[in-house]
Amino acid sequence: MKTLSKVLSALLSAVMLISLSGCWNYSEIDDMNIVAGVAIDKNKKENNLQLTVEMVDTQEGMQQSQASFKMISLSGNTIFDIARNMISLTGKKLLWSHAKVIILSEEVAREGLIKVIDWYSRDTETRADVFLFVSSEKNAHEVLNLNSETKTIISYELAQMMNDETFTSTAPVVQIWDFIDKLESSGDNAIAPLIYMYEKNGQKNEHVNGTAVFVRDRMVGKLNGDETKYALFAKNKIKGGVLEVENAKGTPTYSLEILSSRTKVKPKWVDGRLEMQIHTVTHTGLDEAMSAEGFAGEETIQAIAERAGESLQQNILSVIRKMQREYHADIFGFGEIVHEEMPRTWRKLKDKWPEEFTGLDVKVRSEIIIQSTAKSSRTIKLGD
Amino acid sequence: MGKEIIPAGQSTSIVILFIIGSSLFMGASGQSGNSSWIALIIAMALAVPLILVYARLHVLFPGKDLYDMLISVFGAYFGRGLSCLYIWYTLHLGALVLRNFGEFSKTVALTSTPMIAPMLIIGLLCIWVVNAGMEVLGRSAKFLLLFTLAVIFVVQLLSVPKYEIHHLKPLLDSGWGPVFADAGGTVTFPFAEIVVFLGAFTVLPKKGSAARVLLRGVLVAGTIITGISVRNLLVLGPDIVSSLYFPSYVAVSRINVGDFLTRIEGSAAIVFVTALFIKVSLCLYVSCNGIAKVFKLKSYRSVVLQMGLIMVYLSDFIYMDIMQMQYFAYHIYKIYALPFQVFIPLTLWASAEVMAKRSSRKAEASQQ
Numbered sequence: 080m081k082t083l084s085k086v087l088s089a090l091l092s093a094v095m096l097i098s099l100s101g102c103w104n105y106s107e108i109d110d111m112n113i114v115a116g117v118a119i120d121k122n123k124k125e126n127n128l129q130l131t132v133e134m135v136d137t138q139e140g141m142q143q144s145q146a147s148f149k150m151i152s153l154s155g156n157t158i159f160d161i162a163r164n165m166i167s168l169t170g171k172k173l174l175w176s177h178a179k180v181i182i183l184s185e186e187v188a189r190e191g192l193i194k195v196i197d198w199y200s201r202d203t204e205t206r207a208d209v210f211l212f213v214s215s216e217k218n219a220h221e222v223l224n225l226n227s228e229t230k231t232i233i234s235y236e237l238a239q240m241m242n243d244e245t246f247t248s249t250a251p252v253v254q255i256w257d258f259i260d261k262l263e264s265s266g267d268n269a270i271a272p273l274i275y276m277y278e279k280n281g282q283k284n285e286h287v288n289g290t291a292v293f294v295r296d297r298m299v300g301k302l303n304g305d306e307t308k309y310a311l312f313a314k315n316k317i318k319g320g321v322l323e324v325e326n327a328k329g330t331p332t333y334s335l336e337i338l339s340s341r342t343k344v345k346p347k348w349v350d351g352r353l354e355m356q357i358h359t360v361t362h363t364g365l366d367e368a369m370s371a372e373g374f375a376g377e378e379t380i381q382a383i384a385e386r387a388g389e390s391l392q393q394n395i396l397s398v399i400r401k402m403q404r405e406y407h408a409d410i411f412g413f414g415e416i417v418h419e420e421m422p423r424t425w426r427k428l429k430d431k432w433p434e435e436f437t438g439l440d441v442k443v444r445s446e447i448i449i450q451s452t453a454k455s456s457r458t459i460k461l462g463d
Numbered sequence: 464m465g466k467e468i469i470p471a472g473q474s475t476s477i478v479i480l481f482i483i484g485s486s487l488f489m490g491a492s493g494q495s496g497n498s499s500w501i502a503l504i505i506a507m508a509l510a511v512p513l514i515l516v517y518a519r520l521h522v523l524f525p526g527k528d529l530y531d532m533l534i535s536v537f538g539a540y541f542g543r544g545l546s547c548l549y550i551w552y553t554l555h556l557g558a559l560v561l562r563n564f565g566e567f568s569k570t571v572a573l574t575s576t577p578m579i580a581p582m583l584i585i586g587l588l589c590i591w592v593v594n595a596g597m598e599v600l601g602r603s604a605k606f607l608l609l610f611t612l613a614v615i616f617v618v619q620l621l622s623v624p625k626y627e628i629h630h631l632k633p634l635l636d637s638g639w640g641p642v643f644a645d646a647g648g649t650v651t652f653p654f655a656e657i658v659v660f661l662g663a664f665t666v667l668p669k670k671g672s673a674a675r676v677l678l679r680g681v682l683v684a685g686t687i688i689t690g691i692s693v694r695n696l697l698v699l700g701p702d703i704v705s706s707l708y709f710p711s712y713v714a715v716s717r718i719n720v721g722d723f724l725t726r727i728e729g730s731a732a733i734v735f736v737t738a739l740f741i742k743v744s745l746c747l748y749v750s751c752n753g754i755a756k757v758f759k760l761k762s763y764r765s766v767v768l769q770m771g772l773i774m775v776y777l778s779d780f781i782y783m784d785i786m787q788m789q790y791f792a793y794h795i796y797k798i799y800a801l802p803f804q805v806f807i808p809l810t811l812w813a814s815a816e817v818m819a820k821r822s823s824r825k826a827e828a829s830q831q
Contacts, residue, residue, distance in 0.1 A: 203574050208717070242722075256703070256717075263702040419632035 111174040115148065116234025118182040118219035119195050122154040128187070128195065129154040130161040131220035132173065133234050148232050152220060158198040175205040179238035181255065182212045182274060184219040188291060188298035193262070200255055207256040210241045212274045213291040213298060222274055228283050237274070240287055244272075248311055248320030248337070249304035250287045262296055266414020266425070266432055269293040270310075273301060292408045294433075300406045302398065309394040310402075312359055313411045313443075315342035322363065322447075324387040326370065327377040334367035335387055338450065346417045346424075353424070354440040355413050357395065363387075364451040368458045384447045392445040399441050409436045466526075469666045471676050473601030476608040477741060478657060478680025479687070483611075484742030485563050486653045486688045487735050488709055489792060495641040496701035497631050500693045502642045506649035507685035513655050513805065514681055516812050518674035520661065523815045525669045529661035529749075530756035536814050543757050545807060550753035552803045553659055554770065557746030558778035559792070561586060564739050565778060566785045571712055572732060579779050585736070586778075589744040590771035593751065594764055597666045600744055607737040614734045615687060618727075619694055621718045626697040648797040653688070654681055655804040662749030708785060711735075747771055 113135040122129040131152040151168050155161035166172055187195055200207045214222050226233045241252050250272035261269035270290050277286035290302040290310065302310060311317050317340040326332040340361040347354050365380070372378050402408055414432045418425040428435050495502050524532045529549060534542035564585060565578040573581065592600050635642065657677060667673055691711060695704050698714040707713050716728040748763070751770050755763035782788045 203571055206716070207713075208719075260700055260703055263706075264700070415629070418636075419629055422633040422636060425633075 106172070108174075110171055112149070112169050112171045113174045114178040115232050116178055116180040116182065116223060116237070118184075118214070118223045119158070119187055120184045120218050120220055121186045121190070125154060127154055127156045128158065128161065129220070130158060130165075131223055132165065133223045133226065133232065134169075134173070135177075135232060148226050150223065150226070158195060159202070162198075175202075178205065178209055178234070180210045180212060180234045182214050182219040182222055183271075184214050184217070185291075185298065187219075188213045188271075188293075190297065192258075192293070192296040192298075196255060196259070200259055207259075208254050210238055211253045211255050211258050211271050212237070212287070213271045215273045215275045215289070215301070222276060222285055225276065225283055225285055233285060237285065237287070240285075241272075244287070245318040246320065248308050248317050249289070250307055251290055251311065251316065262293075264415060265429060266409065266416075266418050267412040268408040268410045269296070270410050271298075290410075292402070292406050292410055294406065294408045299408060302401075305394075306398045306401070309391070309398045310410060312340065312342060312361075312391070312395050312445075313344070313357060313399060315340075315344075317342075317361075321366075322361075322387055322391065324383055324390070326372075327382075327386075332369050333365060333383055333387075335363035335383075335447070335449065336366045338362045338364055344411070344413065344416050346413070346420055349440065352440055353417070353428075353435070354442060355416075357441065357443045359391070359395070359443070359445045361391070361445070361447050362450050363447055364453060365449050366453050368452075371458055371461045373458050373460070374452075380449050380452070384449045388445045388447040391447065392443045395445065396441065396443045399443075403437050403439065403441075407433050407437050409433070413439065467597045467666055468668055469598055469601035471668075471671055473605045474660075474667060474676045475680045475683075476604040477601060477745060478660060478677060479684045480604055480608055480611065480738045480741035481660065481745055482653045482657060482681060482684035483687050484653070484738040485560050485792075487691065487711060487738055488563050488567050489789075494637075495645045496637055496705070497696055498635050498637070498642050499645055499701075500689050500696065501635070502645035503649055503685065503689045503692060505642070505646040506654060507681065507689075509646060509650045510654035510681055510685075511678065513650070513808075514657065514677045515674060516808060517658060517661055518672070518677050520808070520812060520815065521664050521667060521673035523812075523819055524664075526665060528664045528752065528756075530753050532661075532811060532815065534756070536811055536818065546753050546757050548807070549662065549803065550750045550757070552800075553662065553746045553750040553753070554774055554777065555781075556656065556659065557589075557743045557750065557774045558781055560739055560742050560746070561775060561778035562781055562788060563792075564736065566788055567709055567712075567732075567735065570785060571709060572729065579775070582778055583775050585740060585743065586771055586775035588740060589747050590767055592740075592744050593748045593771070594767045597663060597748060600741070600748070601666070604741050607741065611734045611737050612687075614731060615691070618715055618718070618731050619690060621720060621724065621727075622694055622698055622714065624720075625717050626694075627700070628697065630696055630700040631693075648793065651797045651800040651804055652792065654685065655800070657681065658804045658808060659746060659749050661808070662752055663745065708789060743774070747774060750774075 114132055115135050116133045118131040120129040120131065129152060131150065134149045134151070136147040136149050151165060153161050153165055153168060155164060162173065181196070181199065183192065183195065199205050199209070216222060223233055229236070244250060244252050251270050253271050258269050258271065261267050270292055272287050273289040273291050275286045275288060277284045288304040290307045291298050292300045292302060308317070308320060317337060320337045322335040322337060323331045324333040324335060340359060342357060342359045345356045345358075347356055365383070370378070374380055399411065402410060409432070413436060417428065520532060524535070527535070530546045533545045536542065537545060561582050565582040568576065568581045569578045592603065657680070660677070664673065667676065695710045695714045698717055699707070699710060704710045712728050712732065715731045716726065718727055719725045747767065747770060751763040751766050754760065754766050754770065760766070782791065
């Protein structure tokens with residue numbers, strides 16, 4: 080009896096050892112294709128969607144000093160169907176969890192984004208922290224195709240660009256979950272960065288600059304890089320970047336580097352009308368003075384700061400006006416602020432917020448503080 | 464075989480892990496959006512009187528568990544009938560919790576592994592620990608609690624940079640109605656589920672204070688759950704939280720410390736498993752204990768394996784899919800659980816008080 084139980088337990092352990100150790104659905108990395116980025120276009124011929132995928136090539140990557148890539152493209156009716164059918168082109172399953180960017184063509188964006196991004200946020204193979212772009216070129220896959228010129232993995236380059244975007248602030252940084260968050264919340268419209276192809280001296284590069292403006296999930300318009308910067312000011316999303324300042328005669332002379340910025344938006348009732356009061360405080364450093372006039376007369380630091388504040392004030396106001404008049408898109412989240420600060424008012428305004436936003440009174444007050452003048456205490460002096 | 468007694472610290476650990484068990488996965492139920500944390504606090508306050516009733520039962524019947532109480536108060540037949548109900552409840556609850564874990568692993572962690580595989584592994588582990596006895600369970604709970612608290616605390620700290628305070632505003636957006644509805648639901652799931660612990664009251668020292676163990680457990684667990692739901696709200700916002708099956712998992716996946724510490728949600732999920740392990744084990748123990756009491760077995764150990772396997776199998780076919788699971792957990796369970804958590808214990812308590820009065824009067828009479 081005792082030996083029997085010993086034999087049985089040994090057998091049982093052997094079975095457990097084989098069946099419990101290791102992984103159930105084990106797959107090697109070289110049996111997978113690592114996806115770096117995705118471009119989604121409209122396929123006009125068949126009136127469906129076209130998915131282009133940039134993949135990291137693992138086989139050659141070991142020998143060469145730079146990573147290599149592969150591209151494939153396929154059309155179909157639903158995104159997931161295409162994603163799976165790609166196996167019939169590559170022979171390997173695609174590994175989506177390392178993808179960094181998703182680029183949508185303008186056409187797709189104008190027709191509504193929900194149908195193309197739902198799979199990406201729902202599926203468990205993908206991660207929701209990929210960067211979202213709208214291609215201003217005709218086709219989104221052209222941007223990915225730039226890799227044959229630049230010899231780099233474009234998707235990872237774009238991701239890096241987004242990480243460094245805080246130094247320029249000419250495009251919003253948007254990840255997919257963030258975008259969906261904006262779609263779901265009322266009183267806030269979504270935005271996404273725009274991507275262009277930039278050609279100079281025969282060398283093509285990708286160029287991220289500007290904003291695509293959405294109403295619900297449809298793209299309705301664009302902002303250029305400068306307008307984006309001022310829109311980000313109104314959204315309190317500025318972390319860095321450069322402000323140009325004119326001298327007293329009106330020529331751009333000074334550059335201020337933004338060190339930190341804070342924006343406060345307050346809704347207020349003024350004479351029976353709702354008014355948004357925006358107050359920005361920006362700490363900057365003077366980093367460039369293209370003149371030899373010294374900081375005297377009309378060009379004292381104080382005067383420069385005041386002039387910068389005034390022009391910032393006007394620029395922010397004009398981009399808000401543009402949103403109100405042209406696109407009727409509350410990308411600044413004013414609705415949400417009203418919701419948070421005045422819940423009772425919001426209940427009344429909620430259903431007609433788009434119209435309400437268009438007629439909203441906005442007051443902007445910008446304050447610029449120049450903290451430093453970098454290494455030099457004065458402008459370059461001209462000797463005689 | 465002597466009676467197993469475990470110290471108060473260990474039973475408190477069991478209570479804490481038991482209560483946070485499935486809420487760590489599922490989050491608290493929510494129609495109340497960004498005010499769900501208020502609902503949690505109210506629910507915690509509402510649970511306190513119930514818990515005092517449970518604890519009072521221990522004073523009235525020192526050294527007895529739920530089944531002894533039911534049989535001695537309601538008689539051999541009716542008492543056994545009620546005991547059978549509790550056996551079902553604990554078996555079912557254990558299966559539900561296992562299924563939560565199964566769905567979790569199927570949905571986010573091990574997507575191509577059949578759900579039964581991880582559930583069976585955990586189930587076998589629970590069978591093992593229950594077979595080893597409550598002392599082992601108590602000691603492991605105490606150790607696992609420290610580990611769980613440490614992980615939760617670290618994760619909480621790491622998510623601070625992702626907090627967006629404006630998600631909590633405006634306070635009470637949808638008014639008090641949904642908050643109270645949620646509070647009601649949250650009392651039954653997870654707080655008052657601790658009624659299961661009545662079935663293991665024999666492990667408390669006879670003179671020990673059940674009230675202290677239960678209250679401390681519920682308060683600590685409530686604080687943890689509130690902390691976690693506030694974190695989920697702050698990180699994800701009420702709109703996203705309501706669309707997710709496992710909000711905590713997604714909230715943790717947002718953590719990104721300097722592009723270096725990322726994708727830690729898989730490691731954070733380990734605390735779900737530890738808490739769930741305690742919860743399923745306690746359910747299994749209590750249901751086996753019930754069978755032993757109803758059928759007058761010498762020891763509950765002879766049915767642990769069978770009940771455990773039944774529990775695993777039940778959890779496999781109890782729902783068709785995850786949508787059903789969510790519907791049951793948030794809409795049906797709060798009504799289904801009421802008799803087990805409120806009506807039967809209250810009746811038991813009331814009759815026990817009457818009986819105690821009578822017997823003390825009798826004792827007085829005999830003294831005179």
